Amino acid sequence: MVSISTKGIYGVAAMHALYKSPNAKLMQIKEIAAMTQISHGYLEQILSSLKKSSLVISIRGVNGGYKLARDAQEILVLDIVEALEGKLFVPSENVGASVVLDSFWADMQEQARKVFSIKLCDLDKAYQTFFYEI
Amino acid sequence: MVSISTKGIYGVAAMHALYKSPNAKLMQIKEIAAMTQISHGYLEQILSSLKKSSLVISIRGVNGGYKLARDAQEILVLDIVEALEGKLFVPSENVGASVVLDSFWADMQEQARKVFSIKLCDLDKAYQTFFYEI
DNA sequence: TAATACCTTAGTGAATTACTATGTTCACTT
DNA sequence: AAGTGAACATAGTAATTCACTAAGGTATTA
Numbered sequence: 300m301v302s303i304s305t306k307g308i309y310g311v312a313a314m315h316a317l318y319k320s321p322n323a324k325l326m327q328i329k330e331i332a333a334m335t336q337i338s339h340g341y342l343e344q345i346l347s348s349l350k351k352s353s354l355v356i357s358i359r360g361v362n363g364g365y366k367l368a369r370d371a372q373e374i375l376v377l378d379i380v381e382a383l384e385g386k387l388f389v390p391s392e393n394v395g396a397s398v399v400l401d402s403f404w405a406d407m408q409e410q411a412r413k414v415f416s417i418k419l420c421d422l423d424k425a426y427q428t429f430f431y432e433i
Numbered sequence: 434m435v436s437i438s439t440k441g442i443y444g445v446a447a448m449h450a451l452y453k454s455p456n457a458k459l460m461q462i463k464e465i466a467a468m469t470q471i472s473h474g475y476l477e478q479i480l481s482s483l484k485k486s487s488l489v490i491s492i493r494g495v496n497g498g499y500k501l502a503r504d505a506q507e508i509l510v511l512d513i514v515e516a517l518e519g520k521l522f523v524p525s526e527n528v529g530a531s532v533v534l535d536s537f538w539a540d541m542q543e544q545a546r547k548v549f550s551i552k553l554c555d556l557d558k559a560y561q562t563f564f565y566e567i
Numbered sequence: 568t569a570a571t572a573c574c575t576t577a578g579t580g581a582a583t584t585a586c587t588a589t590g591t592t593c594a595c596t597t
Numbered sequence: 598a599a600g601t602g603a604a605c606a607t608a609g610t611a612a613t614t615c616a617c618t619a620a621g622g623t624a625t626t627a
Contacts, residue, residue, distance in 0.1 A: 300614085301518050303435055303538075304584065308524050312534055327603070335531075341586055347605065360594025363603045376541075384435050390442050397469075400446055403556055404437075407510075407548060414544045422537055434583085438615065461572070475617055481574065494625025497572045 307380040309337045310345050311422075314379050317355065318371045318419050325364030345383060352382035371420035377412060379419075387412050441514040443471045444479050445556075448513050451489065452505045452553050459498030479517060486516035505554035511546060513553075521546050 312335045320326050328346065332339045346365055349355045356368045367374065381387055388411045390404040446469045454460050462480065466473045480499055483489045490502045501508065515521055522542040 300523070301435070301437055301441070301514070301521050302523050306585075307435070308534075308538070312531065315531070315534060329603090338586065340588080343604075344586090344606095350605095357604060358594085359592075359604045361602045362595065363593085365604090380435070387435050389434070389436050397446065397449070399557055400442075400449060404442070410548045411545055414541060414548060423533055440616080463572090472617065474619080477574075478617090484574095491573060492625085493571095493573045493623075495571045496626070497624085499573090 303380055304384060306345060306383045309335065309342065310349060310379045310383045311376055312337070313342060313345060314349070314354065314367070314374065314419055315422055317365060317367050318422075320366070323366055325358060325362075325366050327364040331365075348383055349379070352378070354378060354382060367419075372418055374419040375416050376419065376422070377415040377417075380415060387415065437514055438518060440479060440517045443469065443476065444483060444513045444517045445510055446471070447476065447479060448483070448488065448501070448508070448553055449556055451499060451501050452556075454500070457500055459492060459496075459500050461498040465499075482517055483513070486512070488512060488516060501553075506552055508553040509550050510553065510556070511549040511551075514549060521549065 313331050316331050316334050317326055328339060328342055331337070331346075332342050335342075337345075346355060346357070350357055350365075353368050354374060355365045357363065357365050377387070388408040390408070447465050450465050450468050451460055462473060462476055465471070465480075466476050469476075471479075480489060480491070484491055484499075487502050488508060489499050491497065491499050511521070522545045524538040524542070
Protein backbone atom coordinates (compact mmCIF):
# COMPACT_ATOMS: atom_id res chain seq x y z
CA MET A 300 0.00 0.00 0.00
CA VAL A 301 3.06 2.26 0.28
CA SER A 302 2.05 4.30 3.25
CA ILE A 303 3.23 5.33 6.64
CA SER A 304 1.71 2.69 8.90
CA THR A 305 -0.28 3.40 12.03
CA LYS A 306 2.87 2.91 14.06
CA GLY A 307 4.48 5.95 12.46
CA ILE A 308 1.29 7.96 12.63
CA TYR A 309 0.84 7.03 16.29
CA GLY A 310 4.44 7.99 16.94
CA VAL A 311 3.99 11.45 15.45
CA ALA A 312 0.74 11.90 17.37
CA ALA A 313 2.44 10.93 20.65
CA MET A 314 5.41 13.21 20.00
CA HIS A 315 3.03 16.01 19.13
CA ALA A 316 1.19 15.46 22.41
CA LEU A 317 4.49 15.65 24.32
CA TYR A 318 5.37 18.83 22.44
CA LYS A 319 2.05 20.37 23.40
CA SER A 320 2.39 19.43 27.07
CA PRO A 321 2.30 22.67 29.11
CA ASN A 322 5.73 23.59 30.47
CA ALA A 323 7.09 20.39 28.96
CA LYS A 324 5.55 18.54 31.89
CA LEU A 325 5.99 14.77 31.99
CA MET A 326 3.12 12.88 30.38
CA GLN A 327 2.22 9.34 31.29
CA ILE A 328 1.40 6.69 28.74
CA LYS A 329 -2.20 6.55 29.88
CA GLU A 330 -2.59 10.29 29.37
CA ILE A 331 -1.19 10.15 25.86
CA ALA A 332 -3.24 7.04 25.15
CA ALA A 333 -6.41 8.78 26.29
CA MET A 334 -5.67 11.86 24.17
CA THR A 335 -4.74 10.01 21.03
CA GLN A 336 -6.96 6.93 21.36
CA ILE A 337 -3.96 4.68 20.92
CA SER A 338 -4.01 1.37 22.79
CA HIS A 339 -1.98 1.54 25.99
CA GLY A 340 0.12 -1.55 25.30
CA TYR A 341 0.93 -0.60 21.74
CA LEU A 342 1.84 2.92 22.75
CA GLU A 343 4.25 1.47 25.31
CA GLN A 344 6.16 -0.27 22.54
CA ILE A 345 6.18 2.82 20.37
CA LEU A 346 7.53 5.04 23.14
CA SER A 347 10.11 2.38 23.90
CA SER A 348 11.35 2.61 20.30
CA LEU A 349 11.35 6.39 20.40
CA LYS A 350 13.40 6.23 23.58
CA LYS A 351 15.88 3.86 21.97
CA SER A 352 16.30 6.47 19.22
CA SER A 353 16.88 9.20 21.81
CA LEU A 354 13.79 11.14 20.86
CA VAL A 355 12.16 10.97 24.29
CA ILE A 356 13.33 10.67 27.86
CA SER A 357 11.50 8.56 30.42
CA ILE A 358 11.25 8.55 34.18
CA ARG A 359 10.13 5.39 35.93
CA GLY A 360 8.14 4.70 39.04
CA VAL A 361 5.08 6.43 40.45
CA ASN A 362 4.64 9.89 38.89
CA GLY A 363 6.92 8.81 36.06
CA GLY A 364 6.30 9.58 32.42
CA TYR A 365 7.80 10.84 29.19
CA LYS A 366 9.02 14.09 27.73
CA LEU A 367 10.85 15.15 24.59
CA ALA A 368 14.58 14.45 24.68
CA ARG A 369 15.39 17.77 23.06
CA ASP A 370 13.80 20.94 21.72
CA ALA A 371 10.99 20.38 19.23
CA GLN A 372 12.94 22.53 16.80
CA GLU A 373 15.60 19.84 16.68
CA ILE A 374 13.19 16.98 15.95
CA LEU A 375 11.99 16.13 12.46
CA VAL A 376 8.91 14.14 11.58
CA LEU A 377 11.32 12.11 9.46
CA ASP A 378 13.29 11.22 12.61
CA ILE A 379 10.14 9.97 14.31
CA VAL A 380 8.85 7.94 11.40
CA GLU A 381 12.23 6.41 10.59
CA ALA A 382 12.81 5.51 14.24
CA LEU A 383 9.64 3.44 14.06
CA GLU A 384 9.59 2.15 10.50
CA GLY A 385 13.17 2.17 9.29
CA LYS A 386 14.63 4.35 6.56
CA LEU A 387 11.97 5.67 4.22
CA PHE A 388 11.50 4.76 0.58
CA VAL A 389 14.47 2.50 0.06
CA PRO A 390 13.76 0.56 -3.12
CA SER A 391 14.20 -3.10 -2.16
CA GLU A 392 16.84 -3.98 -4.72
CA ASN A 393 18.06 -2.63 -8.01
CA VAL A 394 16.34 -4.17 -10.97
CA GLY A 395 17.93 -5.15 -14.23
CA ALA A 396 21.20 -3.40 -13.44
CA SER A 397 19.83 -0.22 -14.98
CA VAL A 398 22.03 2.66 -13.91
CA VAL A 399 19.40 5.12 -15.12
CA LEU A 400 16.69 3.68 -12.93
CA ASP A 401 19.00 3.12 -9.97
CA SER A 402 19.94 6.76 -9.78
CA PHE A 403 16.35 7.72 -10.48
CA TRP A 404 15.10 5.79 -7.46
CA ALA A 405 17.91 7.15 -5.31
CA ASP A 406 16.85 10.65 -6.30
CA MET A 407 13.20 9.88 -5.55
CA GLN A 408 14.15 8.64 -2.11
CA GLU A 409 16.13 11.75 -1.36
CA GLN A 410 13.28 14.01 -2.45
CA ALA A 411 10.63 12.03 -0.63
CA ARG A 412 12.64 12.06 2.60
CA LYS A 413 13.02 15.82 2.21
CA VAL A 414 9.25 16.16 2.19
CA PHE A 415 9.07 14.57 5.63
CA SER A 416 11.89 16.72 7.01
CA ILE A 417 9.53 19.07 8.78
CA LYS A 418 10.21 20.14 12.34
CA LEU A 419 7.94 18.93 15.11
CA CYS A 420 7.41 22.53 16.20
CA ASP A 421 6.16 23.45 12.73
CA LEU A 422 3.32 20.94 12.65
CA ASP A 423 0.76 23.45 13.91
CA LYS A 424 2.13 26.12 11.62
CA ALA A 425 1.53 23.81 8.67
CA TYR A 426 -2.06 23.46 9.76
CA GLN A 427 -2.52 27.19 10.23
CA THR A 428 -1.34 27.81 6.69
CA PHE A 429 -3.80 25.24 5.46
CA PHE A 430 -6.55 26.77 7.55
CA TYR A 431 -6.04 30.35 6.36
CA GLU A 432 -6.17 29.31 2.73
CA ILE A 433 -9.82 28.28 2.98
CA MET B 434 9.32 -0.50 5.65
CA VAL B 435 7.43 2.25 3.80
CA SER B 436 8.79 1.78 0.34
CA ILE B 437 7.72 1.24 -3.21
CA SER B 438 7.63 -2.57 -3.49
CA THR B 439 9.28 -4.55 -6.23
CA LYS B 440 5.98 -4.61 -8.09
CA GLY B 441 6.10 -0.86 -8.58
CA ILE B 442 9.79 -0.88 -9.37
CA TYR B 443 9.30 -3.67 -11.87
CA GLY B 444 6.40 -1.76 -13.41
CA VAL B 445 8.51 1.35 -13.93
CA ALA B 446 11.34 -0.74 -15.36
CA ALA B 447 8.97 -2.43 -17.79
CA MET B 448 7.41 0.84 -18.87
CA HIS B 449 10.85 2.33 -19.31
CA ALA B 450 11.80 -0.61 -21.51
CA LEU B 451 8.70 -0.05 -23.65
CA TYR B 452 9.52 3.64 -23.87
CA LYS B 453 13.02 2.82 -25.06
CA SER B 454 11.83 0.34 -27.66
CA PRO B 455 13.03 1.61 -31.09
CA ASN B 456 10.19 3.04 -33.18
CA ALA B 457 7.80 2.08 -30.38
CA LYS B 458 7.96 -1.48 -31.65
CA LEU B 459 5.93 -4.10 -29.81
CA MET B 460 7.89 -5.87 -27.08
CA GLN B 461 7.05 -9.33 -25.85
CA ILE B 462 6.97 -10.28 -22.19
CA LYS B 463 9.96 -12.54 -22.62
CA GLU B 464 12.01 -9.71 -24.11
CA ILE B 465 11.17 -7.36 -21.27
CA ALA B 466 11.76 -10.13 -18.75
CA ALA B 467 15.19 -10.84 -20.21
CA MET B 468 16.12 -7.15 -20.19
CA THR B 469 14.92 -6.43 -16.68
CA GLN B 470 15.53 -9.81 -15.01
CA ILE B 471 11.92 -9.91 -13.87
CA SER B 472 10.28 -13.34 -13.65
CA HIS B 473 8.10 -14.03 -16.70
CA GLY B 474 5.02 -15.02 -14.73
CA TYR B 475 5.18 -12.08 -12.38
CA LEU B 476 5.73 -9.66 -15.23
CA GLU B 477 2.63 -11.02 -16.91
CA GLN B 478 0.55 -10.01 -13.92
CA ILE B 479 2.17 -6.60 -13.75
CA LEU B 480 1.54 -5.86 -17.42
CA SER B 481 -2.01 -7.09 -17.00
CA SER B 482 -2.53 -4.49 -14.27
CA LEU B 483 -0.91 -1.78 -16.36
CA LYS B 484 -3.26 -2.67 -19.19
CA LYS B 485 -6.27 -2.48 -16.91
CA SER B 486 -5.13 1.06 -16.05
CA SER B 487 -4.83 1.93 -19.73
CA LEU B 488 -1.09 2.52 -19.55
CA VAL B 489 -0.18 -0.13 -22.13
CA ILE B 490 -1.83 -1.74 -25.13
CA SER B 491 -1.46 -5.42 -25.89
CA ILE B 492 -1.75 -7.53 -28.99
CA ARG B 493 -2.36 -11.25 -28.62
CA GLY B 494 -1.28 -14.27 -30.57
CA VAL B 495 1.97 -15.01 -32.36
CA ASN B 496 4.06 -11.86 -32.82
CA GLY B 497 1.97 -10.20 -30.14
CA GLY B 498 3.36 -7.97 -27.45
CA TYR B 499 3.00 -4.71 -25.62
CA LYS B 500 3.51 -1.03 -26.27
CA LEU B 501 2.75 2.20 -24.44
CA ALA B 502 -0.89 3.24 -24.63
CA ARG B 503 0.06 6.89 -25.15
CA ASP B 504 3.00 9.22 -25.48
CA ALA B 505 5.63 8.92 -22.73
CA GLN B 506 5.13 12.61 -22.08
CA GLU B 507 1.60 11.84 -20.91
CA ILE B 508 2.62 9.10 -18.47
CA LEU B 509 3.78 9.80 -14.94
CA VAL B 510 5.80 7.47 -12.75
CA LEU B 511 3.05 8.17 -10.22
CA ASP B 512 0.48 6.70 -12.64
CA ILE B 513 2.54 3.53 -12.99
CA VAL B 514 3.19 3.02 -9.31
CA GLU B 515 -0.37 3.80 -8.27
CA ALA B 516 -1.76 1.47 -10.92
CA LEU B 517 0.20 -1.32 -9.26
CA GLU B 518 0.15 -0.42 -5.58
CA GLY B 519 -2.87 1.79 -5.04
CA LYS B 520 -2.89 5.45 -4.09
CA LEU B 521 0.38 6.48 -2.49
CA PHE B 522 0.88 7.57 1.10
CA VAL B 523 -2.69 7.45 2.32
CA PRO B 524 -2.44 7.41 6.11
CA SER B 525 -4.52 4.42 7.20
CA GLU B 526 -6.96 6.30 9.43
CA ASN B 527 -7.05 9.53 11.31
CA VAL B 528 -5.78 9.22 14.83
CA GLY B 529 -7.19 10.89 17.90
CA ALA B 530 -9.44 13.19 15.90
CA SER B 531 -6.65 15.74 15.68
CA VAL B 532 -7.50 18.21 12.95
CA VAL B 533 -3.95 19.52 13.01
CA LEU B 534 -2.41 16.13 12.29
CA ASP B 535 -5.12 15.17 9.81
CA SER B 536 -4.39 18.15 7.60
CA PHE B 537 -0.68 17.65 8.15
CA TRP B 538 -0.80 14.10 6.80
CA ALA B 539 -3.01 15.17 3.93
CA ASP B 540 -0.43 17.79 3.03
CA MET B 541 2.41 15.25 3.30
CA GLN B 542 0.55 12.94 0.95
CA GLU B 543 0.02 15.67 -1.59
CA GLN B 544 3.68 16.68 -1.51
CA ALA B 545 4.97 13.13 -1.65
CA ARG B 546 2.75 12.33 -4.62
CA LYS B 547 4.08 15.44 -6.34
CA VAL B 548 7.61 14.07 -6.00
CA PHE B 549 6.61 11.03 -8.03
CA SER B 550 4.83 13.08 -10.68
CA ILE B 551 7.73 12.85 -13.09
CA LYS B 552 7.12 12.04 -16.74
CA LEU B 553 8.25 8.71 -18.12
CA CYS B 554 10.15 10.52 -20.87
CA ASP B 555 12.11 12.48 -18.27
CA LEU B 556 13.57 9.46 -16.50
CA ASP B 557 16.77 9.55 -18.53
CA LYS B 558 17.03 13.30 -18.19
CA ALA B 559 16.92 12.90 -14.41
CA TYR B 560 19.86 10.55 -14.66
CA GLN B 561 21.83 12.89 -16.93
CA THR B 562 21.48 15.68 -14.40
CA PHE B 563 22.72 13.40 -11.68
CA PHE B 564 25.60 12.29 -13.83
CA TYR B 565 26.78 15.75 -14.79
CA GLU B 566 26.85 16.86 -11.18
CA ILE B 567 29.67 14.50 -10.27
C1' DT C 568 -4.61 -27.16 -36.90
C1' DA C 569 -0.48 -26.39 -34.47
C1' DA C 570 2.24 -23.00 -32.39
C1' DT C 571 2.78 -19.04 -29.72
C1' DA C 572 1.69 -15.16 -27.55
C1' DC C 573 -1.31 -12.81 -24.08
C1' DC C 574 -4.76 -13.55 -20.17
C1' DT C 575 -6.72 -15.28 -15.76
C1' DT C 576 -7.16 -17.44 -11.40
C1' DA C 577 -5.55 -20.07 -7.53
C1' DG C 578 -2.24 -21.23 -4.28
C1' DT C 579 1.89 -20.74 -1.20
C1' DG C 580 5.68 -19.65 2.05
C1' DA C 581 7.65 -15.83 4.17
C1' DA C 582 7.28 -11.52 6.17
C1' DT C 583 4.82 -7.61 8.17
C1' DT C 584 1.13 -5.29 10.90
C1' DA C 585 -1.30 -4.18 14.86
C1' DC C 586 -1.98 -5.42 18.31
C1' DT C 587 -2.73 -8.41 23.34
C1' DA C 588 -0.80 -10.76 27.32
C1' DT C 589 2.26 -11.45 30.92
C1' DG C 590 5.51 -10.47 33.71
C1' DT C 591 9.76 -7.56 35.57
C1' DT C 592 12.02 -3.57 37.31
C1' DC C 593 12.25 0.79 39.24
C1' DA C 594 10.95 4.77 42.17
C1' DC C 595 8.00 7.13 45.01
C1' DT C 596 4.69 7.04 48.94
C1' DT C 597 2.99 5.44 53.18
C1' DA D 598 10.02 -1.84 54.95
C1' DA D 599 6.05 -2.56 52.15
C1' DG D 600 2.83 -1.26 48.75
C1' DT D 601 1.59 1.07 44.65
C1' DG D 602 1.93 2.58 40.16
C1' DA D 603 4.63 3.73 36.57
C1' DA D 604 7.95 2.33 32.76
C1' DC D 605 10.24 -1.76 30.57
C1' DA D 606 10.66 -6.28 28.13
C1' DT D 607 9.39 -10.29 25.66
C1' DA D 608 6.30 -13.61 23.55
C1' DG D 609 2.46 -14.73 21.00
C1' DT D 610 -1.33 -14.16 17.49
C1' DA D 611 -4.77 -13.33 13.78
C1' DA D 612 -5.01 -10.97 9.64
C1' DT D 613 -2.93 -9.16 5.78
C1' DT D 614 0.55 -8.34 2.27
C1' DC D 615 4.47 -9.73 -0.81
C1' DA D 616 6.57 -12.03 -4.38
C1' DC D 617 6.15 -15.06 -6.61
C1' DT D 618 4.80 -20.22 -9.06
C1' DA D 619 1.47 -23.22 -11.38
C1' DA D 620 -1.88 -24.32 -14.46
C1' DG D 621 -4.72 -23.64 -17.54
C1' DG D 622 -7.72 -20.55 -21.02
C1' DT D 623 -8.09 -17.58 -25.16
C1' DA D 624 -6.80 -15.14 -29.29
C1' DT D 625 -3.97 -14.74 -33.46
C1' DT D 626 -0.93 -16.26 -36.98
C1' DA D 627 1.69 -19.58 -39.92
